Amino acid sequence: LRASLLGVVEKIRNSVLLDTRDVDAIIRDLQRVLLKADVDVKLVFDLSERIKKRFFSQEIPSGFSKRDVLIKILYEELVTLLGGENTTPYVVPKTPYTIMLVGIEGSGKTTTAAKLAKYFKEQGYRVGLIAADTYRPGAHDQLKQLAEKIGVYFYGNPHSKTPLAIVEEGVKELTSKNVQILIIDTAGRHKDEEALMREVVEIHESLKPDDVMLIIDATLGKEVSRQAAAFHERIPLGHVIITKLDGSARGGGALSAVAATGARIAFIGTGEKLEDLEPFVPQKFVARLLGMPDLEALIKRFQAVEAVERERAKLIASGKITLLDLKEQLLEVRKLGPLSKVLEMLGGSSLPLKGSIEGSEEEFDKWIAIMNSMTQEELLKPEIIDRSRMMRIARGSGTSVRDVRKLLDSYHQMRKLVRQLYRSRRRIPGLNL
Ligand code: GDP
Ligand code: MG
Structure with missing residues (x-):
């Protein structure tokens, strides 16, 4: 993909x-x-x-x-x-917290149980794993070894015949040891699917887990939708984890099937090793899919522009003029040619800025330099510009605090005028408000 x-x-x-x-x-x-x-x-x-x-x-x-x-x-x-x-990665809202993993055999439940245990342990939680797969030979030992490797609590009982008994025992024992996050690995293969579903429902009803995570194998392509639906019909799925997204060209099936069922993807598995688990954040994932190192910067730039536009629309709707408007107007005017010509064109005397900039190209450019040294926030809310900001702006624009103050004074004068004009619903020539 x-x-x-x-x-x-x-x-x-x-x-x-x-x-x-x-x-x-x-x-x-x-x-x-x-x-x-x-x-x-x-x-x-x-x-x-x-x-x-x-x-x-x-x-x-x-x-x-x-x-x-x-x-x-x-x-x-x-x-x-x-x-x-x-945009936020998966969080555990309270402790103790029980997470039940479901999914067909081979989807990666046991591996993912261990990955999750490691992930939460590294966040500082006391984590425990419960082995409730009584069907697959060696399932108990597989999880036990993983738990030892990571250094988390483990409960299992290879002699117990029913998974439900194991889960109930395990939860009791591990919570008594103050384990905060309990992850239950369940079986995935049965002779018939109905038997598997019955078992899953039974455990779910008794345990009432805080979260149910469906583990799905990305390499299965379209088959994934059917699986997700089959589980979703029987028990409420809290989240989905998609495994084997490493090297799978068909991951789109899993990703979109899940999106269509409305369940959130919490993590993705990207390899066989225990650290190959990532919290799923669509923005990040898509950025990586599109393979653009500068994508994030581009999106941020768009968001900044959109935020400014929203802000300005609000201000303009309420009849306010900002320094940003002034700056753009000055730049527009500058494009027209030498200042004296422009003032003539505008019929000079009616322009509120005339007094401050008359005959002075330098002054004009100084204003633009000053406004270039202001932040977006300062341009939109000039009232926050205190003396220390003035000093910074003066330094940045190679001007003096006096120059900055002068610009702000002119701006305030102009704003007053604009307000008056706005109230009388007239327009200032040369200013498209
Ligand atoms: P279970 O039957 O659902 O418990 O599945 P297992 O956890 O035993 O995993 C089945 C196989 O999938 C194992 O060989 C795992 O190493 C492999 N596997 C699990 N997750 C991933 C993954 O994210 N990427 C890759 N490449 N392999 C994985
Ligand atoms: Mg397993």
Whole structure:
């Protein structure tokens, strides 16, 4: 999945025009990649339509290219596909906490139980493992050895016939030792699936675990949806862990199947070793899929622009003018040519800034330099600019505190004027408010 998504990103980056034809070709590539990775057909279709619609209706903010915008939209849509905006890794909300692992044989339950134990132990918890797989020969010993290796508590009883008895005994014994997180490894193979499900339901009813995690093998592709549904019908699934995502080209099936059932992916397994477990955060995962080291920076830049736009929309709606508006107006005016000409063009005398900048190109550039040294926050909320900020701004712009103060005074004067004008619903020539 990753290798082929890289190809899509590459294509976006190499595309010059990004017109309808280019975008269609890119979307077709994307569809091929996702379908090949077993992502559900309808999900793929919806996603493609949304990407196109968003791309062709969105304005390209200044400082960004069309390519940036398309990559950002692709990123956001893939994040949504994989479970949306949960940016926080899995947390244990209370102790003691019981986690029951379910899943078919070979999905990686026992390995994942040990990985989780190690993960939580490293967070400082007292962790215990309970071996409730009484079917697979050696299951008890496998988990016991892993527990010893990691150095966590273990409970098992190879002579007990019923998994339910083991779980009940194990919880009693381990909680008496103040174990905080109990992880229960269950069986995955039965002669018939119904018997397995009955056992899972029985343990679930008696134990009432705080979380049930379904372990799913990414290499199984589409089969994953059926499995997830079968378990989901019988017991409420809290979370999903997708294993064997290392080297699996078909991980998309698992990822999207899970997203479609509404269960959250808590972790992913990326190898056979005990440290190969990662908390699943869609944003990070997608960033890695898209293979762009600078993606995070790009997304941050977009978010910053969006935040500023929201803030400004609010201010403008309430009739306020910010330094950011002033700065942009000055830059606009600057583009028009020499200042004296511009003032003439604007009919000079009615411009509120005239008094402060008249005849002085230098003054004008000084203002822009000063505002370039201000932070976004200062431009939006000039009232926070105290003396120490003034000193910093003066230093940064090669001006003096007096210059900064002068600019702020002019700004305040102008703002007053704008308010008055706003109240009388008139507009200032040259200022598009
Ligand atoms: P169980 O039957 O569900 O308990 O599955 P096991 O934990 O015994 O694992 C079955 C096989 O999958 C073992 O060979 C594991 O080493 C392997 N396995 C588990 N998780 C991963 C993973 O994330 N990546 C890879 N490559 N192999 C894994
Ligand atoms: Mg096992």
